[in-house]
Amino acid sequence: MPRLTMDDLILPFQIEATALRGRLVRFNSAVDKIITQHGYPDAVASLLCEAVTLAALLAGALKYDGVFTLQTKGDGPVRLVVADVTSAGAVRGYAQYDAEALAALDAAADTPPVPRLLGSGYLAFTVDQGVNTDRYQGIVALDGGTLAECAAHYFAQSEQIATGLKLAVARGEPDADGKPGRWRAAGLMLQRLPAEGGEAEHPVVANQEAADEGWNRALSFLGSCTSAELTDPNLPAEDLLYRLFHEDGVRGWPAERLQALCRCSRERISRVLRSLPRDEMAGLEVDGKVTVDCEFCSTKYEFTPAQIEALFDAA
Template sequence: MSGDVRERLPDDNAGQDRITPFQVEGLDVRGRIVTLGPAVDAMIAGHGYPEPVSRVLGEAVALGALLGASLKFEGRFILQTQTDGPVRMLVVDFESPNKVRACARFDAAAVAAAEDVRPAALLGRGHLAMTIDQGSDMARYQGVVELSGQGLEAAAHQYFAQSEQIPTFVRLAVAEEMSATGQGTRRSWRAGGLLVQFMPKDPARLARADLDPGDAPEGTAPHEVAEDDAWVEARTLAATVEDHELVDPGLSSERLLWRLFNERGVRVFEPQPVTNFCRCSQEAIRDMLSRFPLDDRAHMVEDGRITVTCEFCSTRYVVLPEDIGLPG
């Protein structure tokens, strides 16, 4: 019955990597909760990122999984930031239905010297691009949001208000978990996220105030539209979620959703597992190198070989010159 709406008992596998869709019919909202443990920890541990970078990347992975899980076809959802802050670029690549990989580029000295290490401060100013890739035979869709010192949560709210025009609430959380082992204390990363969207059958209930025109004559009254009572209630309930609840390995998504919406009768769909999976391969690396001009390929050779390290999973590949059209 995968995909069918059904009542679900609290799941004992609270700490697993998964996305759990839900619906609150009494409030006309749908949404998803993502819980990430080993998957996000593998992405971070494989690069040895500094703690502040690990936190902002964890948020990006949680957001990418929340949004990428909405794809109803085989394709990719790519979340990417380009900014002037210490963390200059984040990339999250979600391949439907459940594969995700991610990486970050950052200025190590700037991160170490930063007095404010909140994700918003580390990102700085630039833009957040969200791309839906349906394959080579279909056009890409891309939405872009300006980053002007706000974090990823605020950027997601801005995107849905401007581009999708769907009332949306997003909460992201990241934490470092410490556990005792026979070899000492083990540190691992967890991330979580909650997305709630107002989706009534009557489109008239989605009416929202116009965006600020910016150059309106002085004294012009702003356009105002009263928010739907159901959405106000849903958003208020969702906003009570605590960060620790989204990353607690002992709290299942079912139990958390019951805490938030039990008075309105929340219903839960079958969870979807999430896998940390990189698409790199020896063949893909050779194909990528073969696209460079011959002179460029020749300059890449060192000690009789070309070495390439995948930015996502840190796997090192060795390619021989003769494999990409160069003399051995």
């Protein structure tokens, strides 16, 4: 396999002996950029890193041209988590949380993150391919301990696709000046797709018993991967795959780049303002201007009353 040391990437692969497909996502700087834009508490930051990684893994499984969005809504301290990925590899995300409820959590309790932070609610996936196209929507209750478990439930229940998923988040050590360490995240996903096309001819895929064995073996290789290995910035993606799956042969396809990039613009924000009732604009004014923050990247867009008037007059 060609060695790639790209910072943020998605690497699709196949396990040769069993024709199983998988994807590895590695984020070394993109998730740090996303978190730094917000300054979230660690628990929220970690959850958002997982959500962004999961979104990249799931989006990588689909053929689409547009935006894939993952969203959680729950009654816990973190009310909302949104992560989206474009088919060009731009990722972004944000969370909404109740700081008081978060601070009130028992730090010593050993509750997994989903019941602890998100509570009861749902995890939803949407694919938006532009106007006049169908929106694919998947939805599953938040009934796992982790986001990875919730997503695996979704595939098992709604799509009848056996799925193995692992997500890991890590943070580097603070530097000599005490600047906090950078966030990293990674995820590994294996799916057992129904045999189709040429794969039905595969000697293992065509043999149910051997295919079951191959799947169980692949899951145990996946299970053997530690969070430290998954997020190790000094372990190239290809080397990690080789380490885990070499017994059954593993082949990587060309990796694709991922990057933290918001799609907001003054024009988009203007469109949102124009969609609101004109007589509510005055109520949004603070210190003689209307300021709109992009929830994804925290960029501030300011509009003077004259600019607001011009927006509505133009519309």
